[in-house]
Amino acid sequence: DTGVSQDPRHKITKRGQNVTFRCDPISEHNRLYWYRQTLGQGPEFLTYFQNEAQLEKSRLLSDRFSAERPKGSFSTLEIQRTEQGDSAMYLCASSLLQGDTQYFGPGTRLTVL
Amino acid sequence: AQSVTQLGSHVSVSEGALVLLRCNYSSSVPPYLFWYVQYPNQGLQLLLKYTSAATLVKGINGFEAEFKKSETSFHLTKPSAHMSDAAEYFCAVNMRNAGKSTFGDGTTLTVKP
Numbered sequence: 513d514t515g516v517s518q519d520p521r522h523k524i525t526k527r528g529q530n531v532t533f534r535c536d537p538i539s540e541h542n543r544l545y546w547y548r549q550t551l552g553q554g555p556e557f558l559t560y561f562q563n564e565a566q567l568e569k570s571r572l573l574s575d576r577f578s579a580e581r582p583k584g585s586f587s588t589l590e591i592q593r594t595e596q597g598d599s600a601m602y603l604c605a606s607s608l609l610q611g612d613t614q615y616f617g618p619g620t621r622l623t624v625l
Numbered sequence: 626a627q628s629v630t631q632l633g634s635h636v637s638v639s640e641g642a643l644v645l646l647r648c649n650y651s652s653s654v655p656p657y658l659f660w661y662v663q664y665p666n667q668g669l670q671l672l673l674k675y676t677s678a679a680t681l682v683k684g685i686n687g688f689e690a691e692f693k694k695s696e697t698s699f700h701l702t703k704p705s706a707h708m709s710d711a712a713e714y715f716c717a718v719n720m721r722n723a724g725k726s727t728f729g730d731g732t733t734l735t736v737k738p
Binding site for chain 1 (some may be wrong): 629634649657659661666667669670672674711715717719720721723724725726727728729730731
């Protein structure tokens with residue numbers, strides 16, 4: 513069990529550019545979650561997968577955000593046409609069962625200039 | 626619907642003193658409840674969780690929390706604070722039939738020597 517990993521750890525981009533983040537969950541976990549965390553706030557739910565199926569998306573998630581988990585293993589989160597308001601820590605988590613403990617990765621910190 | 630309120634965004638205690646971090650929740654069904662700790666520039670680490678077994682839950686690093694249904698509370702305590710406990714703490718609720726967790730805004734714990 514190597515834990516949840518995320519890549520990159522830090523990303524600086526210019527407004528209007530596209531960015532993509534990767535998350536590798538704990539290997540036997542079939543549920544994968546994406547959260548966004550801004551300074552002074554708790555993690556905010558974005559979306560989650562059971563295997564390759566995306567089961568829920570937050571209504572706060574704009575059309576510029578898309579997530580995939582093509583083979584039910586790793587996942588990618590893409591943000592198109594980034595805005596300064598997208599600057600945040602993007603956290604990935606995985607769990608074995610619904611409602612079970614979610615194990616978090618170290619996060620990807622995005623800065624949009 | 627589910628929500629979490631953490632009373633007190635900042636708590637300061639002296640080393641060796643009691644730590645009490647407050648969490649109240651709202652959930653339409655019996656919830657699972659979690660406390661996580663986050664150190665700077667890191668992901669969230671699980672301290673403890675309540676899943677309807679014993680109402681007093683013991684976690685790592687000497688922390689414990691008590692589930693009180695009548696008060697809809699899940700406060701986190703530690704009898705004696707250590708300097709290493711200084712971090713941000715998040716309470717989270719997960720409805721048993723939902724994938725996502727909902728987090729409070731966090732409490733920053735400062736430990737004074």
